Amino acid sequence: MGAAVTVTIPTELLETILEGAKRLYPRESFLLLRGKKGKGVISIRDLVVAPFAVHGNGFASYSPHMLPMDFSVVGTVHSHPSGNIRPSYVDLNHMMGRILMIVGYPFSNENCVAVYDSNGEKIALNVTDNEKDDER
Numbered sequence: 001m002g003a004a005v006t007v008t009i010p011t012e013l014l015e016t017i018l019e020g021a022k023r024l025y026p027r028e029s030f031l032l033l034r035g036k037k038g039k040g041v042i043s044i045r046d047l048v049v050a051p052f053a054v055h056g057n058g059f060a061s062y063s064p065h066m067l068p069m070d071f072s073v074v075g076t077v078h079s080h081p082s083g084n085i086r087p088s089y090v091d092l093n094h095m096m097g098r099i100l101m102i103v104g105y106p107f108s109n110e111n112c113v114a115v116y117d118s119n120g121e122k123i124a125l126n127v128t129d130n131e132k133d134d135e136r
């Protein structure tokens with residue numbers, strides 16, 4: 001690999017993620033990200049509540065084996081109530097899809113958000129104005 005990848009997300013979806021994380025705080029939120037993979041760009045289009053997510057204190061647990069066979073799932077997002085948006089060892093080991101998004105307390109804006117690839121390398125996040133829906 002090595003080619004730089006950018007992740008795009010509409011403002012509206014990012015706000016939904018941040019709102020959800022605020023609502024669950026101090027518990028962790030956990031959602032699946034659906035979207036499209038293009039050349040060098042992963043576009044997040046949709047959020048899916050993982051039916052198997054268990055919200056407990058300090059860790060959103062889930063089983064990758066229960067992941068639906070849905071190839072539009074490009075990754076996951078969960079919250080870090082600690083405010084530290086670095087991925088933990090557990091996060092990287094339980095990674096699903098291409099990207100791992102972490103939102104940290106106080107969940108106020110995109111500065112509280114980071115996206116990583118499976119190597120734990122940070123990926124550029126491009127927050128777009130609510131673009132016209134060009135789903136095919």
Ligand SMILES: [Zn+2]
Pocket residue numbers: 078079080087088091102
């Ligand atoms: Zn985590």
